[in-house]
Amino acid sequence: MFPSADQVAKLTVFNIGGNKVRLIAAIHYNRQKVYIRAVLTHSEYDEGKWKE
Numbered sequence: 001m002f003p004s005a006d007q008v009a010k011l012t013v014f015n016i017g018g019n020k021v022r023l024i025a026a027i028h029y030n031r032q033k034v035y036i037r038a039v040l041t042h043s044e045y046d047e048g049k050w051k052e
Contacts, residue, residue, distance in 0.1 A: 011037060024050055
């Protein structure tokens with residue numbers, strides 16, 4: 001849907017800030033709601049702790 005976004009399980013990961021920042025969100029289209037789970041730097045994202 002977005003060129004700089006990837007689906008990871010039930011979450012959508014947006015690459016923002018020139019690919020320096022990751023915004024991880026759960027999008028509920030039926031409720032028209034977006035829940036922000038995390039905003040991480042590229043290195044924090046690569047650590048993978050956000051998946052826990």
